[in-house]
Amino acid sequence: MNTRIETASRAPAPVASRIGPKHVLGLFLVLLAAAPLVLPDFYVTLLNYIGLSALVALGLVLLTGVGGLTSFGQAAFVGLGAYTTAWLTTSQELPGWLAFIGGSPWLALIAGLVLTALVAIILGSVTLKLSGHFLPLGTMAWGISLYFLFGNMEFLGGHGGLSGIPALKLFGFELIENRHYYYLVWAFVLLGLFTTRNLLDSREGRAIRALKGGMVMAEAMGVDTSRARMVIFVIAALQACAAGWLYAHLQRFVNPTPFGLHIGIEYLFMAVVGGAGQVWGALVGAGVITVLKQWLQDFLPKVFGSAGNFEVIVFGVMMVIVLQRARDGLWPLLAKMVPVREAPRVIDASAQPLDKKPQPPMGEMILEAKNVTRKFGGLVANNNMSLSVKAGEILALIGPNGAGKSTMFNQLSGVDTPTSGEVLFRGKPVAGHQSREIAGLGMSRTFQHVRLLPKMTVLENVAIGAHLRGSKGVLPAAWRLDRVEEARLMREAAIQVERVGLGEFMHSEAGSLALGQQRILEIARALCSDPCLLLLDEPAAGLRFKEKQALTELLRRLKSEGMAVLIVEHDMDFVMSLVDRVVVMEFGEKIAEGLPEEIQKDPAVLEAYLGGV
């Protein structure tokens, strides 16, 4: 309903909505191209520095705003890029194996990028697996280390730095003037901007967007979240490195000062002030902070009567206020002023369907848990639990609150590891395996506490389920070479959304759905992975009568197609009318197993539910 109302109310305001994103973008590009032709030299230089900062901040938008990781050490990566090219293009005593680079800035750029990628991979493999706050602390530490290294290495000129860096040549044309260099800087920025934007709107991009608040879900859908974190960490580092390279050839001189920790903090501020969730936020943030810094450095010493970097006071206070009052930064506020109409995503119905795994024959044993025990210290959450599900069968796992049903689900799906016991999925032992591995084998699940990405559309959320059915990686996504596969994924996701009856909400934000509908969305997402076993954790909770009927209908149809379903549910009418067999748990143990009719008469079950009759 929401979407309909919105489209209806939008219709009478055609003036505002006629501005498409393309118009705004076109205007921006024209202004950008014209700027150095009309602006005085001072402002062109300022724009050059804004561009350099924006390139670094862009990486942080990806890392912090989208991926939920934070680095205070980006300035060190900038330094890595700058010093690599400075040394390679000025040193007279390059070792033999590097001699071929000598003097060529473009080869030095490649060398810098390779070196940065290596450093980032090493640092990332150490810190990225740890919970969130260790990474920023780690980045602070190596930000300082690299800074001191730059200042203390003889061959890098110590604190004095390196000078005499050659100017860049492009097709024989020397980029000496700021006005000319401007175009190179902004070409890099735009390149970074568009590749980042493309990446975020792709299979890998959805996985990256799931890192912030959706890691458990993403793993259950087959996303390798450690790899995704590494990817954005390396991308952010490479963008910083490129900015450093540009900086070195713009200044023609490097020393350690601009690569210290405080500058790294400033880059993070840019991303946060601009709006860390949006690629354009990087531009806004870089612009605001760079201009403000310039102005404050002139203005504040007059106020305080002495020299010193007093702008940090203003920056610090400003950051606290931004984070307390407008955590999404300035970009959303700016974007509101220009009402841009976003066209809804077009789903290509003619895209080739995704390949399906052959479904196992009816009656084949799909899941077998044998004597699974899970202890948390002294608490035995699951004790000696055994159950099995066949293809084309719906098994219910019921029991009073706190009986250990969800813990059992976590043991089966690899979210947790059993203390002892065995879980066989299609004959393969899977206990203790990563949940994404298990997902790859054809098990898919929903969560008791809904886990979806509220800011993404229903369609995109469902498409995460199809993660393992696509293969295009980061580079094809950045260069839009993944569109054929993307269309196929989107078609599949759309089919599943329609199938569970959420068609009218296809392009709504998932967070705007009612809780019951969010649960249904999770089923669509699970189906999108082409599973042969569905684990549903309380799918009917919060559903209205009609919706429950539709869900029963859907599950029956899936069953007739040979799907095995394991369902945890409290709604007994729903369970008893739907399932083939029931397993009852209490205090972590199985107390009964059988047909629904038998279970309803079982004295032990009645005792557990009603407390002895």
Add this chain to the structure above:
Amino acid sequence: MDAEIIAMLGQDGVTNGAIYALLALALVLVFAVTRVIFIPQGEFLAWGALTMAALEGGHLPTTVWLLAGLGVLALGVDLFSATGRRTIGRSVLWNLAYPLALAGLLWVLPLAELSTWARVIVTLAIVVPMGPMLYRVAFQPVAEAPVLVLLIISVAVHLAMVGFGLLAFGPEGSRTTPFSEAQLELGTLMVGGHTLVVILASLVLIVGLYLFFDRTLYGKALRATAINRNGARLMGISPALAGRLTFFLAAVIGVLSGVLVAPLTTIYYDSGFLIGLKGFVAAIIGGLASYPLAAAGAILVGLLESFSSFWASAFKDVIVFTLIIPVLMWRSLTSHHVEEEE
């Protein structure tokens, strides 16, 4: 290198390590209770040391004006989110009346003639109240925010404090006179009296903290908050109070370590950060959770620093901060399943 040098370096390392241990304890405490990674811990150290130096020089420490300014801010925030007349009254008392009374008192006191102990007390009286005020102004309004947001705020506060520090103290560094000029002879080793003061004071503080957390109601309330904030709140422990109390303790520890470190090395307005970060390396060794491991880590950091300053003094900070990498690697190898960030 002979035994004498080793003993010297070891003594140096342990002394510095004791300071890092104090900082590390404060960092672990603040993180556990409020989830704030308290980067400005080092600023409290620097402000404590420089306030002490100003008193020693016999002039009015500028930090008292910073205290008054921060008090006005805190009062403003309290007024803005006022709940009752009683809270406002208390807020006026602590945030406005106290700093002004203190400034008045310092105006009449003969600062140049104060004894060392009186100077320490005055320093504590000026700088420590800024801890709870800072919590009120910067962190309490966003107490429920994710760790990452709190961390960025923490860094922002650090930057602002460094700027204010420069404004208040100027770019020149200061060094205060040691608490004790005595030299003790232990065999061939000469032990400075101040070294013993540092180590003793650290031990006393650590034991004091232990008793506070183990024996007092407020200490237990803080521990409860650290373990489960919602549960503690349901038991009537105010998270705001817990936060302010924690920042109070962190400020006490920070200022005392500043007072202790000031005779050992020249402190500048921005020295706190690096010293604080070394406390962080120690705290990370303890996983930001274990007090004994953090203290052990601090001694390790102190020793590593003093020995590397002997062999490769230019690289001493590189070596200390690179220590964090193997530590993190070890931590990362011992953690398994994917978990949701808070």
